[in-house]
Amino acid sequence: MYRPSVMFGLVVLGAVSCVGGFEGGMGEGEGGAGGTGATGGSGGSGGQASPVECKGALDVGLTALPRLTPAEYNNTVQYLLKDTTLRPGDSFSGSASAVDGAAVSKNEVAQYVEAAERMAAKAVTNMAALLSCDTATVGEDECAKRFIDSFGRRAYRRALVDEQRNGLFNVYRVNKAAAGFAKGIETVVQAFLLSPEFIYRVEVGTPSGTANINRLDGYELATRLSYLLWATTPDDTLLSSAAMGKMDTVDGIRTEVRRMMGDTKTRRTITAFHDQWLLDDFSSLTKDTRVYATFTPALRQAMRDETVKFAENVVADGDGRLQTLFTAPYTMVNATMATFYGMPGITGTAFVKADVDPAQRAGLLTHPSLMSLYAKANMSSPIFRGKFVREGLLCQHIPEFGGEIKPPDPNPNLTTRQLFAEHTKNPSCAGCHTLMDPLGFGFENYDGIGRYRTTDNKKPVDANGEVTGTAAVDGKYVGAVELAKKLAASSEVHECVANQWFMYAFGRDITNKYDTCSREQVFGAFRSANQNIRELIAALTVSDAFRHKRLTLGGN
């Protein structure tokens, strides 16, 4: 049901009090503070800005020993073993993101062992594909040695050291003696797949000159790049670049990033990010079928795909701008979604670009996926939608109501908006609900599965809303299309999106003080590039946080 929502509601910008509105609480966030966030050396729209220079001592946050996520694990073993049918990670109960930080449990270790044994047994059934040498020519032991070196460089994402090489050859030797050459190779593959250097992203680095912070070496950076941009292990080109010292400079990193972002594997990252940021838990969403009979698993899947395909279209294929993501007068549809929207002439399962009525829809925010997720099972929910905007798009914080909530059931004589009018009448509700409801009322043109509507329970929809608590876009608005435009122009939203990417990239929440400068580096670059998300992603990779590893929080 719930998965960790790394992207949502974690960010506290100032202390928002439920009582008496939010004056005094807002505006204290880092975005408005300036700090060291000057965009020095910015090249403007070219996106070749040097990282913002941080004043003061080097500082970065801590993410302890990231473990491959199930998706990363799948991608990695498919590449290593040249077998795209391998998906053992699907049955792992690990987190979709490395952010949870939980240590591995004994059953997960057992799962790794089981998966490694199964994959290794399968791999040696096609020895020719696995080995790069011919045992008849070079001899079994020599071939095993070469295999250990070549497979090992990919599996460990760097050249092996003797300790590893000798240990692995010993595994081979012992098992070959007991059960033959193939078993020797099979157990070596198991040993690789069970090594900490494979399951985790081991980062050691070299002293940076600042206590407790090491500078990553080229291989470690290559690994970070590859898992961030491609959700898989570095390819040989990237490893070679690391070996040649090309990752040691910002320019070298940029060159690799440019190459990598031209690869379709980057779409994995765009998809995974938007899934986690916007559609947490969407795959288990159910509706009251008496009210929303059309909300089938197939429609749900199509809605989710629409959103990630749209994000891919904007970020990978389009102009990359956040404003486009929020306000585009088009979306991506297949036959299922075309039917949903009432668009004629679109057939098949492939998603194609299609214009929407710009008076009714704008970018991501009015997507049926989001409108369904942030709704109740049997009606829309201005509260969930307002909360989503406040927390997910503005990165502000809404305190939890400590009492017992008894939500109203639908009333055939009232619109949804009327049903929730109590919130603003009752002062004990209003404190918090003024943070949510006025932001959410503008979405009332979309029912609980995102269908556009002008009436609700036979009464006209009132989509008047109000933005509050922002620096520059406060004010009344009508409908989600106008709201989307307001939000797209908000520097708080820009910073929030930058921070969401930051959390995605580093697997840690952004309220920690250690990452302040790195976040400013990333946000500064995003701002200089006119909110181009491709440049935002590139900026992540040259930030201090990306190029360094904090060893411990102790001593700070």
Next chain:
Amino acid sequence: MLRRDFLKGLGTAAGAMPLLAATSRKAEAGLYPKRLIFVFSGNGTIAERWAPTGTETDWTPGRILEPLLPHKSHVNVLDGIKNETSYHGPGDGHMKGIGCLLTGTELLAGTQFKCGGTNPCAGWGGGISLDEYLANTLSARGQLPTKFRTLNLGVGVGGATVWSRMSYAGADRPNTPITDPAVVFQTVFKDLTLSRTDLDRLRAQKKSVLDYVTGRIGSVQQRVGADDRLKLQAHLDGIRDIERQLATAQPSACTAPAVPTATTRSPFPEQLKAQTDLMVKALSCDLTRIVTLQWGQSVSGVRMTWIPGVDRGHHDYSHDGDTNADSIEKLTLINRWYTEQFAYLLEQLKLVREGDGTMLDNTVVVWGNELGRGNSHSRERIPFVMAGSAGGYFRTGRYLKYAKDPHQNLLVSLCHAMGVEDQAKFGNPAYCTGPLRGLR
């Protein structure tokens, strides 16, 4: 239900049960080990349809518990137990309800989970859970000779979140339940299908690989920071667990069950039955004595469409108001269905003969929930049901009323029943007053 159809397969375990040395307890349990099974289902119940009527010894179960009637003399219904810990520390009601259930310890603060604005937000559980604690303690005393110190099983349990984890190896160390019946088979029973020679060869092979892996963990640990080292230590613990299993003798008189046909994509009831059957088999073979079994998780969204009229997710229903008669009825049916599964489990335990009695007599089964009621998230009346006497330790057949006694007291009593008799409190001592009254 077609329950009777699959009784046959399990009966074999009874005759095959080896006589075991009384290693775990010198007491009257005698030749048979004591076992603990902790079962979880989520989203609370409808107390007025759950609670029995009548007196302690002369009672009639509510509609939800009616399927327990055939087992009434083996059952205790505990009404009025409060999960006091879950009213402290960070986290929402579901998180704390499941995360404190077996730990009796507040959740840690953390940032990794959506927390609805509670401040601070919750991280993982804050302490060791009962199952792990008993395994550690009994192992240290040389009283847990089983191949698997514990088994953590689940059905329809979601990804790694504080909402979905009940068992903890320690603070910040959630245990992942095995949800795939095929993996349970592979892990627990596969060795039983091999010849002695093949098994020895396989063990030597595994050992050679794991020796290398433990060497690598040690080597990496020397080069990384303290936080990384801790995570590697957890990994090493998992490897050591497997090594210990490799070194433990197989129960010679036990045969592997059939390979389960259910997968994680099978209908929920099929998965649940498969996991239950495998669990009972593992216990009857004395491959383990301590088990947690999660039917779903907190906030379980399972759509139990096999129940007539049920079409929404369990959690959706659980949030409807008290005046919504339809939802109250659906929740009654949902919870009654879980009771049927609990009754099925008891039946299976009863089918394994142990001396003059059955395995149920030497077992204590506890069924808990993260909430008392779904729509209010109240945790003041957790619907605990116990079955089996743990070798005569508990007096059963009773309806016991409590006045918000802390659930940690029950955890203390379970320690005592399992042979850790010197346990004064469990979890945070601030919310525990000693063993739960009235159970003996």
